[in-house]
Amino acid sequence: MSAILPLVNQEHLPTELRDLLNSPDGPAFEQALDVMVRDREQRLFRALGQLARDLHGAMRRLGGELASEGLPDSVADARQHLNDVLEMSALAAHRSIDFAERMRPAAELLAHNAGEVLAFTDSKSDPAAVLAHQASDFAISCRDGLADMVMAQSWQDLSGQRIKKVVNFIESVESSLLELVRLTGALAGSEAPASAVKVSSQDDADRLLSEFGF
Amino acid sequence: MKILVVDDFSTMRRIVRNLLVELGFSNPLIQEAEDGESAIAMLRSIPFDLVVTDWNMPNMTGIDLLRAIRAEAALKGLPVLMVTAENNREQIIAAAQAGVNGYIVKPFTAITLKEKLGKIFERIAAAGASA
Numbered sequence: 001m002s003a004i005l006p007l008v009n010q011e012h013l014p015t016e017l018r019d020l021l022n023s024p025d026g027p028a029f030e031q032a033l034d035v036m037v038r039d040r041e042q043r044l045f046r047a048l049g050q051l052a053r054d055l056h057g058a059m060r061r062l063g064g065e066l067a068s069e070g071l072p073d074s075v076a077d078a079r080q081h082l083n084d085v086l087e088m089s090a091l092a093a094h095r096s097i098d099f100a101e102r103m104r105p106a107a108e109l110l111a112h113n114a115g116e117v118l119a120f121t122d123s124k125s126d127p128a129a130v131l132a133h134q135a136s137d138f139a140i141s142c143r144d145g146l147a148d149m150v151m152a153q154s155w156q157d158l159s160g161q162r163i164k165k166v167v168n169f170i171e172s173v174e175s176s177l178l179e180l181v182r183l184t185g186a187l188a189g190s191e192a193p194a195s196a197v198k199v200s201s202q203d204d205a206d207r208l209l210s211e212f213g214f
Numbered sequence: 215m216k217i218l219v220v221d222d223f224s225t226m227r228r229i230v231r232n233l234l235v236e237l238g239f240s241n242p243l244i245q246e247a248e249d250g251e252s253a254i255a256m257l258r259s260i261p262f263d264l265v266v267t268d269w270n271m272p273n274m275t276g277i278d279l280l281r282a283i284r285a286e287a288a289l290k291g292l293p294v295l296m297v298t299a300e301n302n303r304e305q306i307i308a309a310a311q312a313g314v315n316g317y318i319v320k321p322f323t324a325i326t327l328k329e330k331l332g333k334i335f336e337r338i339a340a341a342g343a344s345a
Contacts, residue, residue: 093225097232147324150232154321157226158299161270 052181082167086160093156100146107146111139216260217244220253220267220279221297226320230266230297233324237331250274254282257289264334269298269305277308284313293334297322 013021017036020029114136121129217234221227227246235241245262247253251274253267265283269276276296283289295316296309309317315337316330 090223090225094228097225097228101232147232147236150229151321151324153225154229157221157223157229158320160223160225161299 049181052177055177056181079167079170082163082170086163089156089160093153096153097150100150104143104146107139107142111136111143114139215239215243215263217264217266218247218253218256218262219244220247220250220265220271220276222248222268222271224248226268226297230327233327234266236324237328250276250279250282253279257283257292258286262292264331265292265294266297267294269296269300269309277305277312280309280312280314293338295330295334297327 016032020032023029114132117128117132118136123129217239219227219230219234221230227248231241231244231246234244245256245260247256249271250267253265254274256262257265265279267276267279274282276298280294280296283292283294293315294313295318296314297318297320298305299320301319306317315334318326318330
């Protein structure tokens with residue numbers, strides 16, 4: 001053991017540690033070292049805890065800025081807003097598809113009826129035949145256009161998937177943040193309360209933060 | 215032909231249904247499931263001829279559904295067409311290795327769907343003829 005000690009360049013050590021290293025009192029050395037390390041840890045954990053608290057506050061403010069009409073401000077609200085967007089866009093897409101589904105049989109019926117007229121008379125001098133041709137062309141382009149319109153609604157699925165990813169991201173940031181608070185709180189000396197294992201609401205989160213003094 | 219359309223977005227299920235009807239498939243024979251879990255339960259209880267599935271879904275993803283289908287003796291020959299926004303190389307390879315019959319990247323068109331379905335049925339017919 002003693003062979004290792006000379007390797008330490010004592011000149012770079014704090015005076016208190018250098019004195020201790022040279023002291024013959026083993027237990028006193030260890031105890032003093034423990035106190036020093038613990039003191040440094042405490043400062044680090046306090047700083048981490050404060051950082052977590054600040055981040056959490058920033059997230060709350062973000063939620064507050066997104067909230068309107070006097071809703072309570074929280075990260076949960078920010079998530080809710082995104083879910084609302086998801087629902088509203090799905091509703092709008094469904095309405096467009098409803099319209100297309102309603103109009104398509106009408107276009108098909110018009111094409112069919114035009115065909116019947118043309119079976120009866122297809123003379124270029126007959127205004128009924130001319131109109132039937134126009135109606136048939138219109139019905140066909142209408143049917144194609146409606147099909148394109150249905151297809152275009154896939155934007156809702158694609159944008160919705162991105163929104164879902166953002167919602168999941170916010171959730172994971174929040175839970176990581178709370179885990180950081182729990183961990184730093186526990187390391188800084190406070191016991192992690194059993195309730196801290198599962199944090200389900202904003203109130204739980206706030207309670208947990210204040211239990212650790214952040 | 216009985217077709218099962220699997221997607222967690224109801225809009226996408228409707229879009230795929232509309233396209234299939236447009237391609238001439240019977241509307242009442244098309245059924246829908248919102249994730250792999252409910253899809254596999256439906257497949258076990260009613261016979262289907264084709265599965266059109268999304269990849270990214272809660273509970274059970276499309277790739278897991280595909281693997282479950284291939285792992286089950288009664289279902290393993292069922293054609294599966296994947297329609298998904300997931301378009302990275304690894305995922306396409308994973309789907310191919312799991313035995314997917316067709317892979318369509320969203321957003322897609324009715325023409326693409328028609329082509330891929332055509333290829334699936336061609337291959338099935340060829341496999342049936344050579345067997």
